[in-house]
Amino acid sequence: MPSSPSQLRTVEACASEDFSSDCDIPSIIEHTQKCLVLELENDTIRECGAAALAIIASKPDDVLRLAHRKLHTWPFRDVPICWRRLYEDASLWKAIALLRVQTCRRNPKGHAIDTVSRKRKRRGEQENPKGHSSSPAVERPSTTDDGINLPTIMAGDWVADIVKVLDMAIILTGAPSRKHLFNNLFNNLQSSLLHEVSKLDTLRGFPPSHLRRPKVRFPMQNYKALGSDMNFTALQEHLDASASPLILEGAISHWPACSAWKNPAHLMQHTLGGRRLVPVELGRSYTDEDWGQKIMTFAEFVHDYLINPMPKQTGYLAQHDLLTQIPGLLEDIQTPDYCFTTPPPATPELLHGQPTPPHLEEPLVNTWLGPGGTISPLHTDPYHNILCQVVGHKYIRLYAPSETPKLYSRGVDEAGVSMENTSRVDVSIAMELAGRSAAVGCDDEISHENARNDFEERFPLFKDARYIEAVLGPGDSLYIPLGWWHYVESLSTSCSVSFWWN
Amino acid sequence: MSELKTRTAGHRQTANDGASKPTSMLCAGLNAHSQLQAGTQADVRKFTPVEDISTPQKGADVLFAGWSTTVFSSGNKIWTQGFQPISSTLGGNAAHEDIQTRSVIGDHDGFLALLTTSGDLYTVFSSSDAQSATLQLMTTESSPSIALIAFAGTGRIALTFKQAPNGNLCHIAEFNTLDRFLAWYRDPSDSDCYPDKHHMLPGRPAQLLANTASFILLLENGEVYSWGDPRHQSLGRAINGEGTTKADVPGIVEALGGLKITKIASGGWMSAAFSEDGALYLWGAAGAPGHDRSIRCLREAGAGEVALVELLASAHDEPLDVIDVAIGDAHVAVATSDGRLFVVGDNKDGQLGLDSAEDFIEDWTEARGLSDVQRVVCGSNSTYVFVH
Numbered sequence: 001m002p003s004s005p006s007q008l009r010t011v012e013a014c015a016s017e018d019f020s021s022d023c024d025i026p027s028i029i030e031h032t033q034k035c036l037v038l039e040l041e042n043d044t045i046r047e048c049g050a051a052a053l054a055i056i057a058s059k060p061d062d063v064l065r066l067a068h069r070k071l072h073t074w075p076f077r078d079v080p081i082c083w084r085r086l087y088e089d090a091s092l093w094k095a096i097a098l099l100r101v102q103t104c105r106r107n108p109k110g111h112a113i114d115t116v117s118r119k120r121k122r123r124g125e126q127e128n129p130k131g132h133s134s135s136p137a138v139e140r141p142s143t144t145d146d147g148i149n150l151p152t153i154m155a156g157d158w159v160a161d162i163v164k165v166l167d168m169a170i171i172l173t174g175a176p177s178r179k180h181l182f183n184n185l186f187n188n189l190q191s192s193l194l195h196e197v198s199k200l201d202t203l204r205g206f207p208p209s210h211l212r213r214p215k216v217r218f219p220m221q222n223y224k225a226l227g228s229d230m231n232f233t234a235l236q237e238h239l240d241a242s243a244s245p246l247i248l249e250g251a252i253s254h255w256p257a258c259s260a261w262k263n264p265a266h267l268m269q270h271t272l273g274g275r276r277l278v279p280v281e282l283g284r285s286y287t288d289e290d291w292g293q294k295i296m297t298f299a300e301f302v303h304d305y306l307i308n309p310m311p312k313q314t315g316y317l318a319q320h321d322l323l324t325q326i327p328g329l330l331e332d333i334q335t336p337d338y339c340f341t342t343p344p345p346a347t348p349e350l351l352h353g354q355p356t357p358p359h360l361e362e363p364l365v366n367t368w369l370g371p372g373g374t375i376s377p378l379h380t381d382p383y384h385n386i387l388c389q390v391v392g393h394k395y396i397r398l399y400a401p402s403e404t405p406k407l408y409s410r411g412v413d414e415a416g417v418s419m420e421n422t423s424r425v426d427v428s429i430a431m432e433l434a435g436r437s438a439a440v441g442c443d444d445e446i447s448h449e450n451a452r453n454d455f456e457e458r459f460p461l462f463k464d465a466r467y468i469e470a471v472l473g474p475g476d477s478l479y480i481p482l483g484w485w486h487y488v489e490s491l492s493t494s495c496s497v498s499f500w501w502n
Numbered sequence: 503m504s505e506l507k508t509r510t511a512g513h514r515q516t517a518n519d520g521a522s523k524p525t526s527m528l529c530a531g532l533n534a535h536s537q538l539q540a541g542t543q544a545d546v547r548k549f550t551p552v553e554d555i556s557t558p559q560k561g562a563d564v565l566f567a568g569w570s571t572t573v574f575s576s577g578n579k580i581w582t583q584g585f586q587p588i589s590s591t592l593g594g595n596a597a598h599e600d601i602q603t604r605s606v607i608g609d610h611d612g613f614l615a616l617l618t619t620s621g622d623l624y625t626v627f628s629s630s631d632a633q634s635a636t637l638q639l640m641t642t643e644s645s646p647s648i649a650l651i652a653f654a655g656t657g658r659i660a661l662t663f664k665q666a667p668n669g670n671l672c673h674i675a676e677f678n679t680l681d682r683f684l685a686w687y688r689d690p691s692d693s694d695c696y697p698d699k700h701h702m703l704p705g706r707p708a709q710l711l712a713n714t715a716s717f718i719l720l721l722e723n724g725e726v727y728s729w730g731d732p733r734h735q736s737l738g739r740a741i742n743g744e745g746t747t748k749a750d751v752p753g754i755v756e757a758l759g760g761l762k763i764t765k766i767a768s769g770g771w772m773s774a775a776f777s778e779d780g781a782l783y784l785w786g787a788a789g790a791p792g793h794d795r796s797i798r799c800l801r802e803a804g805a806g807e808v809a810l811v812e813l814l815a816s817a818h819d820e821p822l823d824v825i826d827v828a829i830g831d832a833h834v835a836v837a838t839s840d841g842r843l844f845v846v847g848d849n850k851d852g853q854l855g856l857d858s859a860e861d862f863i864e865d866w867t868e869a870r871g872l873s874d875v876q877r878v879v880c881g882s883n884s885t886y887v888f889v890h
Contacts, residue, residue: 050611051585051611052570052611055534055586058543062534065850066569069714069790070655071792073714073715082718
C-alpha cells in the first residue's frame with residue numbers, strides 16, 4: 001500500500017508540461033472573469049461595501065480574509081448573504097490568480113510574472129522559464145493563503161491549490177450565485193489531469209472485512225415478489241396500508257455504482273485524483289465526547305481511513321451530499337421511483353422534538369462512505385428514507401415509534417438544542433453486553449457482569465423494547481419510515497446512498 | 503469597531519501632550535488600500551514612520567484604524583489615508599477651540615461617526631460622486647445627550663447617556679443597526695425609533711467599546727461590565743448558573759473583581775484590561791473562529807476566566823507595568839512603563855511589526871527597535887505605535 005497520500009499519484013505527463021491541448025487555461029480565465037465582472041440582478045454583494053469590492057480582483061486573499069471573518073461574526077444562519085457572496089466571488093478571483101501563474105509559467109516567451117501578492121505563494125515554488133524565482137521559498141504551515149486550517153497537499157500541485165480554494169468556498173458559502181462557474185472550473189481542471197496515473201489504479205477493491213455478522217433474530221419484512229421488484233404503485237399501497245419498514249432486496253442492483261464504486265480508483269478519478277475536499281467525521285460515534293469533524297482531501301480520506309488497515313481512529317464520510325459536489329457520479333445511480341410516492345405526513349410524536357421540515361420538491365440525497373465499524377447511534381429523522389446499500393454490508397436495527405418511552409431520548413441540552421431525536425442508549429454496547437456482538441467485550445466475567453448491571457440500572461426498560469433488524473448487502477434498499485428509531489453499523493467497507501423525502 | 507479616546511485621569515499619556523516632548527507615530531499591517539503607506543499596496547511588516555502632516559505644535563493622532571481606512575486628527579482637522587477620502591475640520595473653519603473627541607466608530611468600509619466630549623455627533627457624508635466625504639454635525643438642541651458610543655462588528659450600536667456631574671446611574675441604549683440609531687438621534691420622540699434595548703447600571707461610565715459581537719464598559723470606579731454574544735469566551739464571565747447575568751444584559755466581569763481597572767481594549771473576540779498597578783488581563787478566543795493558530799496564554803482560560811499576562815524584559819525580571827493595550831481583529835499590542843512594545847497573535851498582514859514572515863505569533867514577543875513607546879492603537883489588521 002502506498003505509504004503516504006503524495007505517493008498515491010505519479011504524474012506521468014506532468015501537469016506543468018504541455019496541457020494546452022487538454023486544458024485551455026487562458027479561455028477559462030477569460031470566461032470566469034467575464035462572468036465575475038458582470039453585475040448580477042439583485043446581487044447582495046454590494047452590501048459588503050465599496051472598499052472590499054475595490055480590491056477583490058487585485059487582492060482576493062485580503063478580501064477572502066475579511067469575508068471569512070464576517071462569516072464567523074454571526075451564527076451561520078444569521079450571516080447576511082452578502083458575506084457569502086463576497087467569499088464566493090473572492091475565491092473565484094483567487095482561482096483566476098492561481099491560473100494566471102500557470103499561464104505565465106508556461107509561456108515560452110516568458111512574459112513577466114503577474115504581480116502576485118506575497119500571500120499567494122505556494123509551497124515549493126519553482127523557477128519560471130526566465131530563470132527568476134517567482135517568490136521567495138518560505139516554508140508555510142499547512143494552511144490556505146488566508147490562514148484557514150486545511151489539509152496538507154502535494155508540494156507544487158497547482159491543481160490541488162485551486163481545488164482547495166474552490167471547495168472551501170462551496171463548503172463555507174454553499175455557492176449561492178456561482179455554482180456554474182465552480183463546476184466549469186472543476187471540469188476544466190479534470191481535463192488537465194487526463195494523463196495522471198494513480199497507484200490506486202492497481203487496487204481492485206477495498207480491504208476485506210474481519211467483522212463478524214450479528215445473527216438476525218427479529219427479521220424485517222422483506223419484499224420479494226416473484227421475479228419482480230416492488231414497483232411504485234405497490235409501495236404506495238404499502239404506505240397507505242401500514243407504512244412499516246420494508247427491505248427491498250436487490251432493488252438497486254442495476255445501479256452502475258454497485259460495481260463501479262467497489263473500486264477506489266473510480267471515486268478517486270471523479271474527485272480530481274482525490275483532490276476534492278470532503279467533510280469527515282472522526283471518532284467512534286457522534287454521541288461520544290471526543291468526536292469531531294475535519295475537512296480533508298478525498299485522497300487523504302481514502303488513504304488514512306478507508307484502506308488503512310490500522311487507522312488512528314474511525315473516519316466516516318457521513319451524511320454528505322457528494323453527488324451534488326461531484327455531479328459526474330450521478331450517472332452511476334438512479335433516484336428510486338419510490339421517492340415520488342406520497343408517504344404519511346409527519347406528526348409531532350413522530351418528529352421527536354424536531355421542527356416540521358418543509359415539503360421537499362426533490363429528495364435530499366446523502367452519501368455515506370466509510371470503513372467497517374462505523375456507527376450511527378440510535379436516532380430518528382424527520383423524513384421518510386430509502387436507504388440504498390451500494391458497496392459492502394451494514395447491520396441495521398429499527399425500533400418503532402411506539403417503543404420511544406423505552407429508548408431514553410436525550411432531551412434538550414444545556415445550549416437549548418433539541419437532542420430528543422437521539423437515544424442515550426449506545427446500542428453497540430447493549431449488543432456487546434447481551435453477548436450478541438462480536439466486538440471486543442470484557443474478558444473478565446465479573447467486569448462484564450458489572451457493566452451489565454450498570455446498563456440495567458441506567459436503562460431498565462431498554463431490554464423490553466421490541467426491534468427488528470437486518471443485514472443489508474450490495475444492491476439492497478430499505479424503507480425506513482419517518483420517526484422510526486434506527487441504529488446503523490457497517491460490517492465492512494461500506495457505501496450507502498440515502499434518499500430523504502416527504 | 504469603536505476607538506475610544508480617554509481623557510480620564512487614569513490614563514497617563516495622550517498624544518496631544520505635544521507641549522512636552524514631540525511624539526512620532528509608526529505603523530505596521532494591512533496596506534491593501536495604501537492606508538498605512540501611500541504609493542504601495544504591499545503589507546507593512548515592520549514598524550515604519552507615518553508621514554506626519556500635522557501642525558508643528560500638535561502631534562497627529564489616530565482616531566480610527568479600520569480595514570480600509572485610517573483616520574487622523576490634529577487639532578480640529580480630520581483627514582484620512584486609504585480608501586475613504588475625508589478632509590474636514592470640526593466646527594467649521596471658524597472654530598478656535600480644540601474640539602475633543604470622545605468616541606469614534608467605523609467599520610471595514612471606513613469611518614462612520616465621531617462623538618465629542620461636549621456631546622456633538624458628527625457623521626460622515628459622502629459626496630454624490632463618492633470622491634470625497636466630509637463630517638457633518640448632526641447635533642441640534644433636541645438631540646439626545648450622549649456621552650459614549652460603540653459599534654460592534656454585527657452592526658449593533660451601544661451608547662451611554664450623559665450624566666449630571668453628581669449622577670450615579672448609567673443609562674445604556676442599544677440599537678440593532680446604525681440606521682436605527684441615526685433615525686432615533688434625529689427624532690428621539692418618535693416611538694418607532696426608540697432604542698431596541700435599554701439597560702441601567704450603578705456607576706459613571708469611563709469607556710465603552712465594542713468588538714465583533716459584544717460590548718465592554720469600564721466605569722470610573724474601575725469595574726468592568728460585558729454583554730453580547732457569549733461564544734468563544736468573549737464576555738469573560740459566566741452566563742449560566744446561579745447569580746449570573748444573561749449574556750445579552752450587561753454583567754460585571756467578576757474575574758476582575760476588587761481590581762481598579764484603568765483602561766480596557768477590545769477587538770475581534772478578545773478584550774483586555776489593565777489595573778492601576780499595571781497588571782494586564784486578557785480574555786476571549788485564543789484563536790480566531792475558523793483558524794487553527796491560537797494565542798498560548800489564552801488557551802487555558804475557560805469561560806468566565808481571564809488570563810493574567812506577565813511581560814518580562816528578560817527571564818529573571820519582575821513583570822513590567824502595562825501603560826497601554828490595544829486589540830485588533832486577532833492580535834494584541836501592549837506598551838509597558840519602560841517604553842517597550844509587546845505583541846502577540848495574527849501576523850498575516852505584518853501587523854505585529856516584527857519584520858517576520860510568520861503568519862501567527864503564539865507567544866508574547868517584544869517588538870525590538872522601538873524605544874520610549876507611549877501609546878498603542880490597533881486597527882483590525884494594523885498597529886499604530888506612538889513613541890517619543
